[in-house]
Amino acid sequence: MKIIVCLKQVPDTxxxxxxxxxxxxxxxxxxxxxxxxxxxxxxxxxxLRERVGGQILALTMGPPQAAEMLxxxxxxxxxxxxxxxxxxxxxxxxWATTAALAAGVRHLGGADLVIxxxxxxxxxxxxxxxxxAQRLGLPQVxxxxxxxxxxxxxxxxxxxxxxxxxxxxxxxPALITVVRExxxxxxxxxxxxxxxxxxEAPLAGAAALGLAEDQVGLxxxxxxxxxxxxxxxxxxxxxxxxxxxxxxxxVIDRLVADKVILLGS
Amino acid sequence: MDYFxxxxxxxxxxxxxxxxEERIKPVRAELDEKEQFPRELMKSLAQADLFGLIIPExxxxxxxxxxxxCIAVEELSRACVGVxxxxxxxxxxxxxxxxxxxxxxKSKYLPLIASGEQLAAFALTESASGSDxxxxxxxxxxxxxxxxxxxxKQWITNGGEAGIYSVIAITDRSKGARGASAFIVxxxxxxxxxxxxxxxxxxxxxxTAELIFNECRIxxxxxxxxxxxxxxxxxxTFDKSRPGVGAQAVGVxxxxxxxxxxxxxTRKQFxxxxxxxxxxxxxxxxxATKIEAARALVYSVARYVDSxxxxxxxxxxxxxxxxxxxAMEVTTNAVQxxxxxxxxxxxxxxxxxxxxxxLQIYEGTNQIQRNVIGQELNKExxxxx
Numbered sequence: 001m002k003i004i005v006c007l008k009q010v011p012d013t014x015x016x017x018x019x020x021x022x023x024x025x026x027x028x029x030x031x032x033x034x035x036x037x038x039x040x041x042x043x044x045x046x047x048l049r050e051r052v053g054g055q056i057l058a059l060t061m062g063p064p065q066a067a068e069m070l071x072x073x074x075x076x077x078x079x080x081x082x083x084x085x086x087x088x089x090x091x092x093x094x095w096a097t098t099a100a101l102a103a104g105v106r107h108l109g110g111a112d113l114v115i116x117x118x119x120x121x122x123x124x125x126x127x128x129x130x131x132x133a134q135r136l137g138l139p140q141v142x143x144x145x146x147x148x149x150x151x152x153x154x155x156x157x158x159x160x161x162x163x164x165x166x167x168x169x170x171x172x173p174a175l176i177t178v179v180r181e182x183x184x185x186x187x188x189x190x191x192x193x194x195x196x197x198x199x200e201a202p203l204a205g206a207a208a209l210g211l212a213e214d215q216v217g218l219x220x221x222x223x224x225x226x227x228x229x230x231x232x233x234x235x236x237x238x239x240x241x242x243x244x245x246x247x248x249x250x251v252i253d254r255l256v257a258d259k260v261i262l263l264g265s
Numbered sequence: 266m267d268y269f270x271x272x273x274x275x276x277x278x279x280x281x282x283x284x285x286e287e288r289i290k291p292v293r294a295e296l297d298e299k300e301q302f303p304r305e306l307m308k309s310l311a312q313a314d315l316f317g318l319i320i321p322e323x324x325x326x327x328x329x330x331x332x333x334x335c336i337a338v339e340e341l342s343r344a345c346v347g348v349x350x351x352x353x354x355x356x357x358x359x360x361x362x363x364x365x366x367x368x369x370x371k372s373k374y375l376p377l378i379a380s381g382e383q384l385a386a387f388a389l390t391e392s393a394s395g396s397d398x399x400x401x402x403x404x405x406x407x408x409x410x411x412x413x414x415x416x417x418k419q420w421i422t423n424g425g426e427a428g429i430y431s432v433i434a435i436t437d438r439s440k441g442a443r444g445a446s447a448f449i450v451x452x453x454x455x456x457x458x459x460x461x462x463x464x465x466x467x468x469x470x471x472x473t474a475e476l477i478f479n480e481c482r483i484x485x486x487x488x489x490x491x492x493x494x495x496x497x498x499x500x501x502t503f504d505k506s507r508p509g510v511g512a513q514a515v516g517v518x519x520x521x522x523x524x525x526x527x528x529x530x531t532r533k534q535f536x537x538x539x540x541x542x543x544x545x546x547x548x549x550x551x552x553a554t555k556i557e558a559a560r561a562l563v564y565s566v567a568r569y570v571d572s573x574x575x576x577x578x579x580x581x582x583x584x585x586x587x588x589x590x591x592a593m594e595v596t597t598n599a600v601q602x603x604x605x606x607x608x609x610x611x612x613x614x615x616x617x618x619x620x621x622x623x624l625q626i627y628e629g630t631n632q633i634q635r636n637v638i639g640q641e642l643n644k645e646x647x648x649x650x
Contacts, residue, residue, distance in 0.1 A: 187284050190314040190327055193276050 001054035001152065001172075003045045004111040005078070006101060006132070008035040009062050009069040010122045018228050034069055037117030037178075039185040044147065044178045045115050046077055046186065052150050055079045057108055061089055061100045070201040075188035082108055086205035091218030091225075094127040100216050101128070102135035103209035110136075112152070114175040118143055129177035139174045145181035266557055268564050274336055277329070280313060281340035289344035296347060296470035297616050302426055303348050303470045310341075310352055311381020319356055320363070324375035330571035331505065335512035335563055342516025343523070346620035347470030349516065351384070353509050354422035354471070357628075358385025360502040361431040361447050365490040370449065374429055383428030388418040388450075388476055389499055396633050398433075398499065399442040403478060405434040410485050412436075412448060414478040417460065422627075424474030425459035428452045431502075432476075433495045445495030449487040456481030467619030503628060504577045507585040508570060511563040514585075514592035514624045518556045521592075521599035521617045525549060528603050528612075539602075548602060552595045559588035579641035586634040589624035596621040 011017075012031040034042075045056045058073040060066050061084040070081035084104045092100065105114060114136070116129035126142070133140035141159050149156035152172070159166040160179050170176070188196075206216055214220055240247040255261045270278065288309050296303055310316060319334050320326025327333075334356065341349035359378045362370055362385075377383040394400040403416025414434055421430075430450040437444035450457055460475030489498055526549055529540035539545045566584035570577050596618040600607035607614045625631045 186309060186312045187280060187287065189312060190277065190280060190318070192314075193280065194273065194327075197272075 001048060001052050001113060001150070002057070002109075002111045003048060003054060004057045004059050004105055004108060004114045005038070005041050005045045005073075006114065006116045006128070007038045007042070007058050007060045007069060007073060008117075008120045008122075008128075009033070009060065009066045010035045010120055013121060032065065032069065034072060035117055035120045035122075037119055037121065037180075039117070040178050040180055040182050041115040041117045042073065042076055042078070043185045044144075044176075044182045047183060048113070048147065048150055049077075052152070054112075057082065057111070059101065059104045059108065060084065061092070061097060061104070063090075067201045067203070071196045071199050072188070074196040074199045075193040076186070077189050077192045081199075081201040083201045083203045084205075084209065085203055086207075086216070088206045088211075088213045088217045088219075091221065092216060093221035093223040094123070094125050094131055095222050096216050096218075096220035097128055098131035098135050099211065099220060100206075100209065101132050103211050104204065105132070105136055107204055107209055110173065112172045113155070114138065114173075116175065116177045118177045118179050126177070129175060133175035136175065139170060140176065141168050141170055141174070142177045144176045144178045147182075266560070268560075270336070273329075274333060277318070277333055278336050278340055281315070281337045282343075284309060284313060284315075285340050285344035289341065289348050293345040293348070293470070294610070294613065294616070296345070298469075298610070300464065300469040302472050303351060306348055307351065307381065307384065315352070316355060316381035317379035320359065320375050320379035324371060324379055326375070326379040330567070331508055332564060332567035332571055334509050335567045338509050339512040339516040339519070339560075339563075342513040343520040345470060346513055346517050346617075346624070347468040349513055350422060350468045350471040350623075351426075353506070353513065354386060355384045355427070356509070357387040357502065357506050358423065358427060358429060358431050360505050361387070361489050361498045362429075362449065364501050364505070365447065365494065365498050366449075369486070370489070374449065378429065384423050384426055385429040385431065386421055386423035386427035387502065388421045388424075388430050388432040390418060390420050391416070392419045396630055398496070399445075401433060401435060401445065403432070403434040404438070405436050405446060405448060407436070407485065408482075411482050412485055412488065414448065414450070414456070414481040414483065416478050418476040418478075420463060420473050421476050422471055422473055424472060424476055425462060426472045430476065431489070431498075432478075433499055434478075436492045436495075440493065442496045443493050445499075446492045447489040447495045447498040448483060449489060450478075450481065450483055454481055454483055466622060467616070468623050500578075504581045505570065507581040507628060507634075508563055508567045510624055510628050511559065511566070511584040511588035514588035514621070515556060515560045515563055517617050517621050517624070518552070518559065518588070518592040518595040521596040521614055521621075522549070522552045522556060524612065524614050524617075525552065525599040525602040525607075528606070532603075532606075545602060548598050552598055555591040555595060559591050562587055576641075579638050582629070582634040582637040582641075585628065586631050586638070589621075590631060592621045592624055593618075 009032045012033050056078045058070055058078045058081040064085055067083050084100050119126035141157050143160040144157045145160040146158040147155055155170045157168050159168050240250045317326035318329045322328040338349050338353050362374050378385050391401050405412045405414045432448045432450050433445055435444050436446040456479045458477045460477045463473040529545050530538050532539045563584050566580045569580055599614040600618050603614055606612050
């Protein structure tokens with residue numbers, strides 16, 4: 001089975017800084033780690049390779065320093081990596097990110113299975129996995145907590161739900177995003193780490209992927225970050241006097257007036 | 266201290282430390298309490314390629330030597346000696362094949378050990394034969410293309426968990442110690458079974474069991490080296506493995522110092538952290554000094570072994586003797602520093618103290634180590650006189 005795992009290098013949450021001009025997260029020069037949720041994707045891929053054999057490719061989009069993360073992935077036992085890196089990719093929202101990643105998957109010749117973590121800890125959107133599946137025209141199951149069966153043709157997976165799980169028979173090729181329950185990420189392996197020391201990940205920019213500048217990065221994004229700020233700690237406080245029922249009604253009236261809620265007719 | 270480890274050796278240390286912190290520490294108390302074999306942890310060590318550490322690359326290993334093994338074992342032991350014993354015992358079982366196996370034996374068994382697919386074990390001790398290894402009773406007789414083994418082995422680490430056993434048995438009783446031979450026995454061989462699993466003071470995560478051979482038939486090509494080489498196989502195996510026991514001792518002692526020093530910094534009596542009292546600080550200072558001396562000895566001997574030196578018996582015995590004696594002292598004093606807390610199972614030092622005791626006993630008691638050193642001294646100083 002050919003598996004592509006999408007990884008994102010994220011700032012170590014202890015050292016996050018914002019770019020004062022673009023209001024996006026500053027990634028260069030900040031301690032970076034593999035997105036913790038992507039480690040579960042990596043673990044899922046390693047488990048699958050143990051069960052059915054095959055190859056694991058790690059795909060990421062990021063600044064040149066993301067090559068270090070791919071080296072780390074090699075240490076975990078990944079066979080090959082691909083770094084999508086280009087100044088034009090900077091500032092991408094999830095739409096532009098999936099454009100680049102989809103091109104990356106095609107650049108790698110496609111896969112039987114693409115695995116993503118359920119979301120990244122910096123953006124927290126959980127959109128890239130499903131968006132990538134859409135762009136690749138692949139069936140997808142998000143929030144996979146276990147892979148019950150795996151063969152060259154299909155997977156049977158458990159999709160985590162609020163009140164239990166769905167059992168989904170998923171024909172391949174396909175994309176899944178995985179959650180923590182898939183399995184605790186294993187430590188790296190010695191052979192992998194020794195290989196990683198000398199590993200240089202291949203690199204592809206927008207031109208190599210056949211992407212125009214307006215498809216990727218800030219220019220290819222529908223969302224623009226206008227401002228990033230920490231919400232003020234203290235709001236205005238107003239005490240509504242009177243019995244509870246009257247006070248409750250006053251709260252509702254105020255929320256309707258401020259268009260926070262709509263009352264049904 | 267900087268021991269000028271290579272980049273690869275530091276990588277081994279860091280990875281083992283990571284596994285010890287993330288995987289072993291959270292479960293060690295439960296494994297100890299339930300006397301439960303660490304099957305999941307062995308899987309993690311296998312995934313990390315650690316079972317291939319000392320196995321040559323052509324058999325699927327990493328081709329490391331004694332020092333690499335000591336570095337790994339020290340880090341694992343810092344968290345749990347029960348786990349590190351299980352790990353190290355597989356190499357103890359592998360050494361006879363590694364050192365004396367023919368090409369067919371090596372290519373059949375070493376890859377299985379290197380991948381962690383199977384654990385190995387070493388079987389010498391019997392109920393009436395401990396330090397006096399020459400008195401073993403288990404016999405093997407040749408019958409056509411087979412050997413037939415009868416007898417039993419006692420206190421075999423990884424007994425019942427291993428798939429591959431290196432077994433010492435007598436093939437010619439008239440020749441005494443020169444009448445012993447070494448064999449490879451596989452789990453599932455006819456007439457081979459596992460008896461009582463022992464209940465122990467320490468290293469309770471590790472499995473210690475009796476092996477029973479009742480007309481156990483194995484193909485004749487399972488003989489290691491030649492008939493009569495059994496004791497040489499055993500002694501050369503111990504020469505290689507003893508620094509590893511020293512490394513276990515350094516690890517558990519370091520683990521105990523880590524706990525004792527941290528505790529002494531935060532525990533207040535008479536309005537002061539107890540580390541500020543000279544009585545406590547001096548205990549910690551002695552612990553730290555002895556650990557560093559033991560580590561320096563273990564690493565030096567490991568490097569000497571890896572240099573290809575032949576006369577490693579005395580050095581190997583020293584590298585087992587001193588660290589294990591100080592590990593007993595250090596872990597006992599760690600309990601003392603923690604006082605009542607240290608005596609309780611809520612803190613890890615009482616387990617470390619229980620675990621440390623076996624290090625003075627197994628792979629040759631420390632009395633036997635002194636005998637080895639003494640005999641070598643007698644030879645050295647007798648030369649040319």
